[in-house]
Amino acid sequence: MPVHAYEANTFVWGAGCIDELSTRLDEVGATHVLVVCGEHVGANDDLFEAVERALGDHSTTRFTGARSDVPLETVMEGVRVKRDCRADVLVSVGGGSASDTAKAIATFDAEEGRSMDEMKAQTTDDGEAYVPALPAEKAAVFAIATTLSAAEVSNAFGVTDLERGEKGVLVDEKVRPVASFYDPELTATTPPSIIASTGMNALDHAVEILYSDPRGENPFYQATAARAIELLMAHLSDAVADPDDQTALEGAQVGAALSALGLIGGICINHGINHALCARHPVSHGDGNSILLPHGIAFNMPAVPERVRRIAAAMDIDTEGRDDQWVVRRVIESVRDLQTEIDVPYRLRDVDVDRDDFDELAAVAATDSAMASNPRPVTEADIRDVLDAAW
Numbered sequence: 001m002p003v004h005a006y007e008a009n010t011f012v013w014g015a016g017c018i019d020e021l022s023t024r025l026d027e028v029g030a031t032h033v034l035v036v037c038g039e040h041v042g043a044n045d046d047l048f049e050a051v052e053r054a055l056g057d058h059s060t061t062r063f064t065g066a067r068s069d070v071p072l073e074t075v076m077e078g079v080r081v082k083r084d085c086r087a088d089v090l091v092s093v094g095g096g097s098a099s100d101t102a103k104a105i106a107t108f109d110a111e112e113g114r115s116m117d118e119m120k121a122q123t124t125d126d127g128e129a130y131v132p133a134l135p136a137e138k139a140a141v142f143a144i145a146t147t148l149s150a151a152e153v154s155n156a157f158g159v160t161d162l163e164r165g166e167k168g169v170l171v172d173e174k175v176r177p178v179a180s181f182y183d184p185e186l187t188a189t190t191p192p193s194i195i196a197s198t199g200m201n202a203l204d205h206a207v208e209i210l211y212s213d214p215r216g217e218n219p220f221y222q223a224t225a226a227r228a229i230e231l232l233m234a235h236l237s238d239a240v241a242d243p244d245d246q247t248a249l250e251g252a253q254v255g256a257a258l259s260a261l262g263l264i265g266g267i268c269i270n271h272g273i274n275h276a277l278c279a280r281h282p283v284s285h286g287d288g289n290s291i292l293l294p295h296g297i298a299f300n301m302p303a304v305p306e307r308v309r310r311i312a313a314a315m316d317i318d319t320e321g322r323d324d325q326w327v328v329r330r331v332i333e334s335v336r337d338l339q340t341e342i343d344v345p346y347r348l349r350d351v352d353v354d355r356d357d358f359d360e361l362a363a364v365a366a367t368d369s370a371m372a373s374n375p376r377p378v379t380e381a382d383i384r385d386v387l388d389a390a391w
Contacts, residue, residue, distance in 0.1 A: 004220045007261055009153055013182035013254060015246060022056030024179045028140045032059045034087035036102040038066040041094040047189045051093055061085040066101040069160040069278050072116060078105040089140045095147030095198055096285060100157035102141050103175040110136035116159055120168030121369035129372035131171050138174040144181045146190045148198040148252055150205060152180040153260035160279045167279035169369055171264055184249035192240045196342040197286030199236040202256035204289040209266035211300050211307040212373045221262035229314035231255025240342040265373055270296040272370035273383055276361050283351045290344050294332040295386045301328045303376035348391045358387045
């Protein structure tokens, strides 16, 4: 008997919506807030003037150590800061790195003494997903999103062990943000190149959810993922071209938020490869997923052609009377056209990825938890073929 459990998100969006933050903090009894962001966001005076106003009278400490791919050492430094200031609530400001860092700080602080290997999700030798329990109570997390990463929607986050070149994904419902805020006036302060990269990441979320095994036949996630694709295809290019276009920014932000509903159990081969790729090479998460997106679609088309046709429909492609190969070509062409419009990389060679690492990278990616959701079994050889095609 099919069952759908709604994901416990509160979304607040629109110009000026950030002013709701203080009220939401009062509702959870916040006494001291740790604001988590990266150094560039932390130095953005226009942005933080609005954030500080929204925090109201709440006592705060600012941690500006969030970094791309959430290094484990950064997380542990954040844990130390949280304990020193006795924060009971975390508010991330920025994109996926800030959001995931806040979730990770809350988790590693509460699950004291447990290693990342003990806590990360994995794919077993039988191809099944294994998600360890993380029972400790966590500090409440809120998110102010200024990119399109959509990390703030999910109850999952990634942490990278730089010494080993591995990225783990942890899942805990208790660190899903209590509320996520999408204010286009704040997002307008984000460089267009970051909007472009994170927007492609959001598009990848929605595409993977629509063809994934656990989510692809769920009508609720079909609806949210398809609407995410529609909004991103309609608004992302304009949002990148003109940061002052609040309609485009808001449309893209809502599309990005919708793209992350169903993310757990919805990400597939692209994310599985990209976790290892970004841990081992200087590639942003958004650029990596953007580059891999067409190749994941092509790889899965033989297994789930009807699901790929749903992706085509969401991109406003008329597939009536067309064969599967025509459909997959048109979907990939639509992705390529968008990549060209917003000027994001579409080959691994363009982001300085070394082909000599492909064998080891494939070995690491093959055990990533995302592979358990892929509609077609994935081997190391398959991953190597995808990497070669993307290079």
